[in-house]
Amino acid sequence: RVGLTQGFQERLYGYVVLESTTSNSFMLNTNNFKRVLTHEIGHSLGLEHSSNNASEPDAILKAATMYYTTASGSAGATIQAYDVDRIQFGYPVTNTPPYAVKRVIRAVARASSGAALPVALGINRFQLRAYDRQGTALTPALVTGSSAKFSISGNTLVYAATDFLTGSLLSDAQIIGGSNYGTAIVQFSDGVNLSPEVRYNVVEIAGDGTPSDGLGDNWMNTYFGSNTVGATGSNRHPDSDPDGDGLSNRVEFYLNTNPNSAASGPVKPVYNHSTRQMTWTPLPFATYWIESSSDLGTWSLRGTSTLYATSGSLSKTFSGITPTKEFYRLVTGP
Structure with missing residues (x-):
């Protein structure tokens, strides 16, 4: 977010490892297991504990799936008000953060x-x-x-x-x-x-x-x-x-x-009409801006990509309502 110097960071994958024994009665309870797993998935998505205070007075923080401990007999794989708010903050849907490539x-x-x-x-x-x-x-x-x-x-x-x-x-x-x-x-x-x-x-x-x-x-x-x-x-x-x-x-x-x-120099993109995906073999390290237009006059930026390798391919899949007519192009240069 603006004001936070690190801005948004790209998170490509996360790992969740639950280590327990079959004799652990707490984890043998299905709801407890689901709750702990959901909590750990929250960590893999970047969420911290809502609170580490055993005597937390705030009911919202204490009820959160991301509260530091899980009580026996919990509600299973559910998320609470705090969890929803933090996920929407970190992964906004209606106002996504800008993106560029190195x-x-x-x-x-x-x-x-x-x-x-x-x-x-x-x-x-x-x-x-x-x-x-x-x-x-x-x-x-x-x-x-x-x-x-x-x-x-x-x-x-x-x-x-x-x-x-x-x-x-x-x-x-x-x-x-x-x-x-x-x-x-x-x-x-x-x-x-x-x-x-x-x-x-x-x-x-x-x-x-x-x-x-x-x-x-x-x-x-x-x-x-x-x-x-x-x-x-x-x-x-x-x-x-x-x-x-x-x-x-x-x-x-x-x-x-x-x-x-x-x-x-120029690459030759290939477009798949059924999947609405454009694929091309790029120049190594060159930046490509993917643009679209309905009239070949006004162009809109639809994405940016680069290949940090000596060989490979890049692709862009266009989402949203399929237009009656649309043109796509790749732009590169300084």
């Missing part, structure tokens, strides 16, 4: 004096987008512990690279293990709920000896044989798309894909 970002540092780096998305500037099921406008904020090199301007995360200070692209194993050159920790607020903390890890600080284009020298030399800034319209210009795949050189640099091969 991201890796490639920064650029000037490797020579002269022109400044361009002010553009993908050049030390990255979109801050999170998903809110209610469609509420979200406000991002940096969390304590973020690198001092980061700041937020509106819905853009800005990284202040140090001239002549570079770092090579980390290996996939290092990225998966969490290694980085700096981290921004961001939370999104809908005015009531805070998202989980989202990490933006810098996995490369590419040196740019011709900083007016903002494209790293190593990447330029690998794919174009030169780091010379390309003229407008040439294959080497940052806004050009030499392989015609719809991704500019600037986006291809950000995604670490081959600007001369249309097969290396």
Whole structure:
């Protein structure tokens, strides 16, 4: 919740272990067993005891399934007013918390004096987008512990690279293990709920000896044989798309894909009409925003996803009333 610095946290699974002996008369009682099991499931969902006071004067706290002890002859697998209130607080249905996925970002540092780096998305500037099921406008904020090199301007995360200070692209194993050159920790607020903390890890600080284009020298030399800034319209210009795949050189640099091969960039999603599920094979570590539209004009965010592995697939199942007509698309980039 807003005001609680940890915000909501994703809970993917929980374990319940009941250790007892068959000679335990208390647990051999069916209602007692159900009550204890329900209590422990509450803990696995994140609930604490309603009270640890043996002389608890508050009737609501003492009657709760989450009270610290269970009396013999209890009502079995029932939940009381306190339990319902805490579950609804921790797992809201009508106003769900915002959600975003952790991201890796490639920064650029000037490797020579002269022109400044361009002010553009993908050049030390990255979109801050999170998903809110209610469609509420979200406000991002940096969390304590973020690198001092980061700041937020509106819905853009800005990284202040140090001239002549570079770092090579980390290996996939290092990225998966969490290694980085700096981290921004961001939370999104809908005015009531805070998202989980989202990490933006810098996995490369590419040196740019011709900083007016903002494209790293190593990447330029690998794919174009030169780091010379390309003229407008040439294959080497940052806004050009030499392989015609719809991704500019600037986006291809950000995604670490081959600007001369249309097969290396955009993914090809597959949609199953019967299950309303879209599946795709993503680029490792790339962030995807899933959007929908009824007219191909106005698009709404329906989810966000990323694959923190070197291979695998991602999917999105669309719920709710099946519309007469709806279009879906995947968006990626800085």
